[in-house]
Amino acid sequence: xxxxxxxxxxxxxxxxxxxxxxxxxxxxxxxxxxxxxxxxxxxxxxxxxxxxxxxxxxxxxxxxxxxxxxxxxxxxxxxxxxxxxxxxxxxxxxxxxxxxxxxxxxxxxxxxxxxxxxxxxxxxxxxxxxxxxxxxxxxxxxxxxxxxxxxxxxxxxxxxxxxxxxxxxxxxxxxxxxxxxxxxxxxxxxxxxxxxxxxxxxxxxxxxxxxxxxxxxxxxxxxxxxxxxxxxxxxxxxxxxxxxxxxxxxxxxxxxxxxxxxxxxxxxxxxxxxxxxxxxxxxxxxxxxxxxxxxxxxx
Numbered sequence: 385x386x387x388x389x390x391x392x393x394x395x396x397x398x399x400x401x402x403x404x405x406x407x408x409x410x411x412x413x414x415x416x417x418x419x420x421x422x423x424x425x426x427x428x429x430x431x432x433x434x435x436x437x438x439x440x441x442x443x444x445x446x447x448x449x450x451x452x453x454x455x456x457x458x459x460x461x462x463x464x465x466x467x468x469x470x471x472x473x474x475x476x477x478x479x480x481x482x483x484x485x486x487x488x489x490x491x492x493x494x495x496x497x498x499x500x501x502x503x504x505x506x507x508x509x510x511x512x513x514x515x516x517x518x519x520x521x522x523x524x525x526x527x528x529x530x531x532x533x534x535x536x537x538x539x540x541x542x543x544x545x546x547x548x549x550x551x552x553x554x555x556x557x558x559x560x561x562x563x564x565x566x567x568x569x570x571x572x573x574x575x576x577x578x579x580x581x582x583x584x585x586x587x588x589x590x591x592x593x594x595x596x597x598x599x600x601x602x603x604x605x606x607x608x609x610x611x612x613x614x615x616x617x618x619x620x621x622x623x624x625x626x627x628x629x630x631x632x633x634x635x636x637x638x639x640x641x642x643x644x645x646x647x648x649x650x651x652x653x654x655x656x657x658x659x660x661x662x663x664x665x666x667x668x669x670x671x672x673x674x675x676x677x678x679x680x681x682x683x
Contacts, residue, residue: 561666
């Protein structure tokens with residue numbers, strides 16, 4: 385009987401001695417059960433371990449794939465932002481040229497197809513928001529392609545207009561008259577003498593004393609001499625009611641009635657007249673009305 389009592393005798397071969405053990409049947413059955421449970425437990429744990437390792441490997445691969453996808457999206461966003469900036473600069477240049485040559489301005493507004501700056505910050509977005517941003521980027525790429533084709537057509541139109549209006553373009557003040565930096569812009573500003581708000585009719589371009597001043601376009605010198613608060617100054621007439629004025633010079637290089645070409649030196653930077661330091665005061669007037677020089681500058 386399996387649960388009966390057993391008497392086990394163990395003999396030693398050389399010494400002839402023996403040992404006897406008394407065992408109960410239920411103890412052997414219990415040992416067998418424990419052994420079977422241990423084997424079954426090890427099998428189950430090994431399968432669980434293999435599954436866990438497999439899941440861990442898949443999770444690692446998924447995270448790596450997600451990181452690579454996110455890096456690609458961020459790179460794409462950076463490239464799109466750069467392209468958008470370049471296109472906007474080209475469109476701005478195009479608009480200025482069209483205004484100068486009196487051509488209808490038809491440059492379309494460039495946008496991200498509804499994608500906001502928050503949508504482009506992909507590093508902090510959950511996966512479903514990244515997918516939405518990715519779709520918006522693809523939509524923008526299509527719109528960008530359409531914008532580029534439209535821009536090419538408009539540039540061709542502009543080139544033809546430039547050929548037909550070469551003389552008109554030649555008298556537009558489209559380059560900077562002096563190398564320096566703008567210390568005071570066009571519009572309302574605080575007076576450097578009184579501190580009160582005043583209307584500034586041009587640009588103040590700070591530069592070293594004696595820096596050459598160049599004519600930004602072809603014109604005729606209508607005035608060259610001293611002019612009150614402007615000090616030593618020059619005024620050029622470009623035709624069509626367009627004039628430019630240059631103040632606070634240290635020395636003149638032209639005289640009244642002289643015709644100058646774009647890039648020709650007309651004087652040198654100084655601080656004559658009412659000035660706090662060496663700089664060029666540069667004005668553009670259309671029919672006597674001060675106009676922001678930035679509207680004509682192409683570079």
